[in-house]
Amino acid sequence: MTCKEIQELMWCGEITQQVQEHLQTCERCRAEQATLQELGLAVEAVPIPKPSRSLLPSTADIQAAITAHKRRRFTKWLSAGAVAACLALALTQIPSLLETGKNQSDVSDPSLLPQTTPKQAAPVEQIQTMLGTYHYTLKSQEPSIVKTTLPASFAGSAQGTQENLYYAYANVLSQEVNLDMTTHLGHEVDVYSLPLNETFAGGRIDGYQDCEVVAVFDQNRLVGIWLRTVGGSAMAAIDNKLFGEITNQLWGEWAKEQKLETRSADTVSWTPDQVITKYLDANNRGDHATMGTLLSLNYQFYLMTNGAGSTTSTPIVTGNYYGPMIEPNAKYQVKFVEDIPTGTVDATALFLVRNRQPYAMKTYEVDGGPNAMFFYMTQESKGGPWQIDNISTGP
Structure with missing residues (x-):
């Protein structure tokens, strides 16, 4: 064709x-x-005007209809029948009303009336309906389903694990399409993952093609939904909007506003090489929680999402929130390498996935182990603490 x-x-x-x-x-x-897709969204946004006048019949028309009805033939017979019916009803009800000890509240108790519960669509059907609004289609009808428990709060955790960060980010994307996980925090939920026929975020980002939808259900009720790249860490709302377009905030500003940072006051005074030394000391002790707190939220987010897929036990990779494996108890030497220019704000779609612009960045080389390691240090905002933004190993 x-x-x-x-x-x-x-x-x-x-x-x-x-x-x-x-x-x-x-x-x-x-x-x-x-x-x-853009045209469809624009059409949906057009308000539908209300009628300029009431479409109900006028009071005069209603009164005329009632009067005409009263003048119909056989009115006297109908009236007589109505009187007889009322008398019969009264005669049958009087004995029960006179019955001693009768609790009239039982008659009016709503709980005794038949209850009807509206039928709720199956989860996959709810996902299809939601996706269809934004012109996405499922490649498969067979979802991967895992049970997990949402964090008790979106606020930061002092334990080093940052699952709350992932769900706070995902909730921004869900709120874009009028869903919200806030009132379901702490609940056990079912997470559905399904592949899509279309490319990620409408093909806006080069190299990010294969796409999945992730949907969160609490008691079969859809409470959260977003797109993610298969095996990658890029996420978007199902209307193709990216994090930066929704929040209009830089990553650091948003994290601070959402109280995702849980750094103690003394961390602000630590130099980059001191942060690296504390990280290596925690590694020697096997103290993963402390190691996690020394990483930037950006690096933690990457570790939690890179490689996540339908085979993981939760929507995120929870086994590693503290960085790569480093040989403990080696005599490491920390050396400054260079300052990294942060440059101007990038306007590309890939940048808007996180909309991040650190205040300052530096590179340090750490020698003494089997391989040289490079620590990329970042200061998210002016006056903020230095954090480890990435760790890579050399030959």
């Missing part, structure tokens, strides 16, 4: 298997699909 035929099918809403296969290889048609 030609691109013109494919695009005609897309505009008619016929996303067939052939159309999906064509979109995977044709950049022009993917751009047309993105235009269609």
Whole structure:
């Protein structure tokens, strides 16, 4: 099929298997699909005006209809029948009303009335409905489902683990489509993961193609949903908006406002090489909690999400929040290498995934072990503490 035929099918809403296969290889048609999605969102945003006048009949019309009804034939017979019915009802009810000890509250107790519960759609059906609003389709109907417990709070944890950071971030993306996990914190939930036919965030980010939807259900009720790259750490709302576009805040500002940082006051006075030394000392003790607190939230987020997929026991990789394995008790030497220019604010989509612009960054080399290691240090904001932003090993 030609691109013109494919695009005609897309505009008619016929996303067939052939159309999906064509979109995977044709950049022009993917751009047309993105235009269609933007148009759909714009149309949905147009307010529907209310009627300029009441559509109910006038009071005079209603009164005339009642009067006409009263003048119908056989009115006297109907009236007589109504009187007889009332007398019969009274005669049958008087004995029960006179019955001693009768608790009239039993008659009016709503709990004794038949209860009807609206039927709730199955989780996968709820996901499909939500995705369809934003022109996404499921590649598979078979979800990966795991049970997990949401953190008790989005606020930071002093224990070094930062699951709250992940869910606070994911909740920003969920709130974009009018869902919210806030009132479900601390609850045991079911997390569904399903692959999508479309590319991540509408193909806005080069190199990020394969995409999954992650949905959180509490008692079969959809409370959170977002997109993520398969095996990667990029996330987006299902309307394709990225974190920076939703919050309009830099990562450091948002983390501070959400009280995600839990640094003690004395950490502000530590120099970068002191932070590295404390990290190595904690590694010698096997103190992973302390190691985690010395990492930047950005690095912790990367460790929690990089490699996460449908096979992990939770939506995040919880086994490592403290960095790579380092041989303990070696005689390490910490040497400053260089300052890293932070540059100007990047406007690309990949930058907006986290919308991050540190105040200062430095590189240190650590020798003495089997391999040289490079510690990338960051100061998220002016006057803030130095933190480990990444650790890599050399040959």
